[in-house]
Amino acid sequence: MTGDTLTSDQYIQHHLTNLTYGQFADGHWGFAHGAEDLAEMGFWSINVDTMFWSLTLGFVFLFIFMAAARKATTGVPGTLQNLCEIAVEFVEDNVTQVFGTRPNAIIGPLSLTILVWVFLMNLMDLIPVDFIPHAAQLAGVPYFKVVATTDPNATLGMSFGVFVLVLYYNFKIKGPFKFGAGLFTHPIPHWSMYWFNFILEIVDMIAKPLSHGLRLFGNLYAGEMIFILIALLPFYAQWALSLPWAIFHILIIGLQAFVFMILTIVYLTQAHETGEH
Amino acid sequence: MNINLTMLGQLISFVMFVLFCMKFVWPYLTQVMRERQALIAEGLEKATAAEKQLEQANESAAVELEQAKKQSAELIAQARNRANQLVEEAKEKAKEEAEKIILGAQSDIDQEINRAREQLRARLGELAIEGAEKILESTIDRGIHQEMLTKLSAQL
Numbered sequence: 001m002t003g004d005t006l007t008s009d010q011y012i013q014h015h016l017t018n019l020t021y022g023q024f025a026d027g028h029w030g031f032a033h034g035a036e037d038l039a040e041m042g043f044w045s046i047n048v049d050t051m052f053w054s055l056t057l058g059f060v061f062l063f064i065f066m067a068a069a070r071k072a073t074t075g076v077p078g079t080l081q082n083l084c085e086i087a088v089e090f091v092e093d094n095v096t097q098v099f100g101t102r103p104n105a106i107i108g109p110l111s112l113t114i115l116v117w118v119f120l121m122n123l124m125d126l127i128p129v130d131f132i133p134h135a136a137q138l139a140g141v142p143y144f145k146v147v148a149t150t151d152p153n154a155t156l157g158m159s160f161g162v163f164v165l166v167l168y169y170n171f172k173i174k175g176p177f178k179f180g181a182g183l184f185t186h187p188i189p190h191w192s193m194y195w196f197n198f199i200l201e202i203v204d205m206i207a208k209p210l211s212h213g214l215r216l217f218g219n220l221y222a223g224e225m226i227f228i229l230i231a232l233l234p235f236y237a238q239w240a241l242s243l244p245w246a247i248f249h250i251l252i253i254g255l256q257a258f259v260f261m262i263l264t265i266v267y268l269t270q271a272h273e274t275g276e277h
Numbered sequence: 278m279n280i281n282l283t284m285l286g287q288l289i290s291f292v293m294f295v296l297f298c299m300k301f302v303w304p305y306l307t308q309v310m311r312e313r314q315a316l317i318a319e320g321l322e323k324a325t326a327a328e329k330q331l332e333q334a335n336e337s338a339a340v341e342l343e344q345a346k347k348q349s350a351e352l353i354a355q356a357r358n359r360a361n362q363l364v365e366e367a368k369e370k371a372k373e374e375a376e377k378i379i380l381g382a383q384s385d386i387d388q389e390i391n392r393a394r395e396q397l398r399a400r401l402g403e404l405a406i407e408g409a410e411k412i413l414e415s416t417i418d419r420g421i422h423q424e425m426l427t428k429l430s431a432q433l
Contacts, residue, residue: 020281038279047283054287058294065298069305074312081309088306108307109299117294153280157287161295 008232015129015228018047018151019143033142047151054148057120061113091115091261098265099272106165107268111261114158119257121148122220126246126253129227149220149256152213159213162264166208169271178274212263219256223249402430 006014020032022045032038032045068084077085091112099107124146136144148154170179183201184194223245230242406426 018283022281041281043281045281046286047281050283051286051290055290058290062294062297062302065302065306069302072305072309074309074316077309077313081306084302084306085310088303089310092307106295106299109303110295112303113291113295113298117291151283153283154287156280157284158291160284161288161291 011232012225012228014143015133015145016150016225017143018145019049019141020045021048022046031142047145047153049143049145050148050151050154053124053146054117054121054154057124057148058117061116061120065112065116087116088112094262095265098262099269102272104268104272107265110162110165111265114264115257115261118149118158118216118260119254121154122253122257124148125150125220125223125227125249128242129224129231147220147224149216150224152217155217155260156209156213158260159209159216162212162267163209166267166271169268173272174274208267212260212267215263216256216260219252223252398430402426405429 017034017038020038020041021029022032022041023029024037025040031048032041038045064080065084065087068081071078072081091108095107095111127146132146133144145151174182184197186197186201188197226245227242227249230238230245233241406422
């Protein structure tokens with residue numbers, strides 16, 4: 001609990017609000033302090049906490065793996081190299097199983113980045129919900145969400161990145177004509193149903209990145225929500241619920257990172273498939 | 278939940294991280310893993326080959342040892358035969374030599390005996406003449422008695 005002045009409602013609301021920087025209606029720039037400010041800022045604002053944590057953790061990922069890659073040896077590997085090789089091998093196995101052995105320079109590193117980065121961002125969920133926001137509040141920062149993947153901006157940003165790649169490969173592998181024709185002829189190959197096919201395919205295409213991003217967001221958001229609700233209990237009772245939930249959450253964290261990665265591979269595989277499926 | 282610029286920022290950092298990973302992480306780690314795989318495969322292959330070689334070497338060593346044993350046994354047998362033969366030959370030769378020596382000695386002895394006999398015979402003739410002279414107190418005319426003397430010495 002952050003203080004006696006907050007009601008449970010306000011407490012939950014506070015923990016679910018991002019630290020957003022943007023332009024107010026009167027023209028000055030600053031941090032939002034509540035829902036009205038956010039509505040005022042609209043699209044042209046940025047969640048500083050999300051960006052901070054995602055960039056920090058991204059660099060942590062790169063730092064660890066680049067350190068391992070620089071000192072990589074074909075002989076007996078050290079602990080760090082071993083750890084990184086486990087991750088690389090796991091990703092490679094999944095790529096080979098789903099995508100096959102088609103030569104593609106991007107799908108491996110892309111999947112590895114997603115797996116480790118999303119995992120690290122999810123991992124922040126295991127830090128007790130009040131530690132960092134409370135410290136930030138003492139430092140004068142009003143809001144500070146720690147788990148970047150509980151911000152739909154973060155997850156949708158990644159899923160749209162994947163979507164752009166999917167479109168790129170659709171154009172590259174199938175060619176614009178075949179890809180365009182596929183939108184009309186796909187589920188029911190009869191000319192009278194082309195309009196219907198088109199609607200279906202467009203919905204399908206838009207649903208992919210949305211569900212991709214929102215799935216990760218929803219899982220982590222719900223998990224975070226439960227941690228916040230548990231934090232509303234009296235301090236002596238919290239461990240009874242937060243401990244089992246945290247242990248269960250260890251599974252969720254890895255699983256959601258894995259699901260996000262495997263869906264990326266599946267979408268890219270579909271974009272590469274030229275025949276009917 | 279409100280969608281804002283963060284999404285774009287996230288997209289940009291995502292692309293950046295993927296590019297970094299593509300350039301500085303993935304190729305090195307995968308290459309090292311491939312190389313190690315090859316090394317291990319090679320090592321295992323070599324180990325198998327070495328094992329086979331060892332087996333063959335053990336087998337051939339056993340065969341050679343067996344042969345060497347047989348050969349040495351043969352050599353020993355030959356040497357023993359040869360030694361026996363030599364001893365026999367030496368014995369034979371020694372016997373011959375001894376016989377020869379004995380024969381030589383015998384003939385020497387015979388010659389000595391003959392010579393001694395001759396001398397004795399001559400001496401005896403003289404002694405007999407001397408004796409006879411002394412008995413007769415006169416000289417015996419050698420010319421007259423030569424025949425008798427020769428008969429006498431021949432009887433001796």
